[in-house]
Amino acid sequence: MEHLVYPTKGLSEEAFAQHQVLFETWQVKAEYAWDTGVAIGKYLDGLKNGRLIGRRCFKCRRVLVPPRMFCESCFRPTDEWVDVQDSGVVKTFSLCYVRWDMTRLKEPEIPAVIDLDGASRGMGIMHKLGEVDPKAVKVGMKVKAVWKPAEQREGSITDIAYFKPI
Amino acid sequence: MGMRRVAVVGAGMTKFVRRAQETGRELAWEAVSKALESCEMSLEQIDCVVMGTAPDAFDGVHMKSEWLSDGAGAWGKPYMRGYVGGGTGVFAPAQGWYHIASGLFDTCLVVCEEKMSPTQPHPQAAFNSIFDNFTERALGPNLLWIFALEMNAYMSRYGLKKEDIAQVAVKNKRNAADHPASLLGDAKITVQDILNSEVMAWPVQRLDVSPVTDGAVALVLASDTVARRVTSKPVWIEGVGWCLDTAYWTNRDLSYPIYVEEAARRAYKMAGVTEPRKQINIAEPYDPFDYKELHHLEGLLLFEKGKAPEATALGVTQRNGDLPVCPSGGLLGVGNPIAAAGLMKIAELFWQLRGEAGRRQVPGDPRRGVAQAWGDLMQVGTVVVMGK
Numbered sequence: 001m002e003h004l005v006y007p008t009k010g011l012s013e014e015a016f017a018q019h020q021v022l023f024e025t026w027q028v029k030a031e032y033a034w035d036t037g038v039a040i041g042k043y044l045d046g047l048k049n050g051r052l053i054g055r056r057c058f059k060c061r062r063v064l065v066p067p068r069m070f071c072e073s074c075f076r077p078t079d080e081w082v083d084v085q086d087s088g089v090v091k092t093f094s095l096c097y098v099r100w101d102m103t104r105l106k107e108p109e110i111p112a113v114i115d116l117d118g119a120s121r122g123m124g125i126m127h128k129l130g131e132v133d134p135k136a137v138k139v140g141m142k143v144k145a146v147w148k149p150a151e152q153r154e155g156s157i158t159d160i161a162y163f164k165p166i
Numbered sequence: 167m168g169m170r171r172v173a174v175v176g177a178g179m180t181k182f183v184r185r186a187q188e189t190g191r192e193l194a195w196e197a198v199s200k201a202l203e204s205c206e207m208s209l210e211q212i213d214c215v216v217m218g219t220a221p222d223a224f225d226g227v228h229m230k231s232e233w234l235s236d237g238a239g240a241w242g243k244p245y246m247r248g249y250v251g252g253g254t255g256v257f258a259p260a261q262g263w264y265h266i267a268s269g270l271f272d273t274c275l276v277v278c279e280e281k282m283s284p285t286q287p288h289p290q291a292a293f294n295s296i297f298d299n300f301t302e303r304a305l306g307p308n309l310l311w312i313f314a315l316e317m318n319a320y321m322s323r324y325g326l327k328k329e330d331i332a333q334v335a336v337k338n339k340r341n342a343a344d345h346p347a348s349l350l351g352d353a354k355i356t357v358q359d360i361l362n363s364e365v366m367a368w369p370v371q372r373l374d375v376s377p378v379t380d381g382a383v384a385l386v387l388a389s390d391t392v393a394r395r396v397t398s399k400p401v402w403i404e405g406v407g408w409c410l411d412t413a414y415w416t417n418r419d420l421s422y423p424i425y426v427e428e429a430a431r432r433a434y435k436m437a438g439v440t441e442p443r444k445q446i447n448i449a450e451p452y453d454p455f456d457y458k459e460l461h462h463l464e465g466l467l468l469f470e471k472g473k474a475p476e477a478t479a480l481g482v483t484q485r486n487g488d489l490p491v492c493p494s495g496g497l498l499g500v501g502n503p504i505a506a507a508g509l510m511k512i513a514e515l516f517w518q519l520r521g522e523a524g525r526r527q528v529p530g531d532p533r534r535g536v537a538q539a540w541g542d543l544m545q546v547g548t549v550v551v552m553g554k
Contacts, residue, residue: 004204082392094314094368113420
């Protein structure tokens with residue numbers, strides 16, 4: 001099948017960097033004003049007030065986090081607001097040494113999926129871990145939210161600065 | 167089910183490279199030309215075209231499949247784009263299949279093109295906006311986080327070591343040394359090379375992951391009647407399946423791709439495959455990361471949960487093993503131009519089942535293979551079963 005492969009002209013990074021080929025750059029500016037909707041609006045408002053809020057479905061009895069106004073499993077409206085705890089268990093984590101633009105970090109960021117206490121099992125959220133030696137992080141570790149001071153909270157997931165081991 | 171049989175009758179591709187001088191249209195044109203040449207057909211004999219290509223953000227061109235359409239041979243023809251993120255390359259041939267199986271068309275050109283290199287400073291930027299705009303993006307995530315979190319969940323669940331997983335990268339990069347289109351073939355690479363590579367997002371190291379790639383692949387599909395006129399060696403699309411998991415990805419069991427299992431069950435049922443482990447002779451699961459091959463082999467029901475690493479260690483998945491896996495060299499070896507990489511797997515099954523894979527040929531006259539891809543917000547499984 002060799003004859004069925006077209007020998008593409010590959011360019012080296014160097015050729016590109018030295019402008020040996022003609023190229024054009026273009027920058028896009030994209031701005032959006034997103035509506036939060038009811039469930040996420042309540043969730044973000046909760047964060048501003050130092051609370052984590054879920055939503056219960058009476059049919060499958062799950063407590064859903066992040067909250068949603070309909071249950072994707074039962075495909076019916078969810079039924080009530082539920083406060084879940086700001087502690088939980090590390091379900092999985094990473095030690096990340098690169099940013100999105102592939103610049104390198106000396107100290108790793110530690111993203112994790114955390115199963116919150118009071119939510120149904122498996123209802124994890126993504127956040128970061130802090131105040132911990134990266135080498136000491138383990139799956140199954142108990143962690144608790146470290147909140148920003150109330151006056152600095154703005155109704156964002158970052159109102160929780162990070163989760164730390166307890 | 168009252169559907170017509172559909173065969174793949176031709177295939178062609180471009181070499182996969184880190185940065186191609188050719189434009190996306192030109193890459194598509196080269197792949198299509200090779201595919202038509204392979205079955206001695208002309209564009210006039212093509213009834214319709216399906217183009218698979220992943221995020222518009224790679225090219226910075228909105229509606230990029232329309233922009234690419236001339237290169238795909240679509241001028242003046244019924245045309246549609248298939249797009250399920252990384253799953254696209256195995257979804258596009260499923261779309262081509264139903265165009266013909268339904269009786270609407272007799273022939274279909276399936277083209278997958280990807281040029282990731284234009285995105286600056288790095289194509290990872292194109293994925294920043296896949297994270298939830300309210301609950302995740304403010305944390306400053308990058309795409310590697312998701313893979314690293316999933317890989318760690320898989321390793322933790324079954325007590326796996328990095329060495330257990332790195333052997334997949336070694337196998338595929340070695341296999342790719344025999345692929346004429348490969349970007350990363352390396353016949354001498356070792357597990358130690360993988361373990362010594364830069365840590366990006368532990369447990370993901372540089373050689374655990376396939377790189378940014380440009381390339382294109384094209385297939386010609388035909389109905390039973392046309393296929394038998396065109397070739398004495400048609401390769402039949404025996405089954406297709408696809409399935410989507412929830413977008414709340416942190417609410418899933420990250421150690422097992424249930425959506426791949428669901429897609430596979432649909433494809434196997436259509437193909438009459440009741441015992442995949444016995445009836446599948448070659449597998450081309452999606453391997454953008456080494457752990458994904460293992461994850462997907464389990465989802466495809468080819469190994470028990472958590473047992474794919476052990477089978478790999480025993481050599482079962484080598485090209486001359488009991489179940490050759492990614493004999494092409496996969497994404498880890500041939501390269502990963504997203505949509506094109508998936509269709510490369512279908513092309514590999516086509517060549518393997520016809521006995522035309524040259525130095526990559528799997529021994530023992532294989533009769534049936536399965537290819538699979540995965541994508542969207544790591545939630546879609548796309549599966550195609552092919553046989554001769």
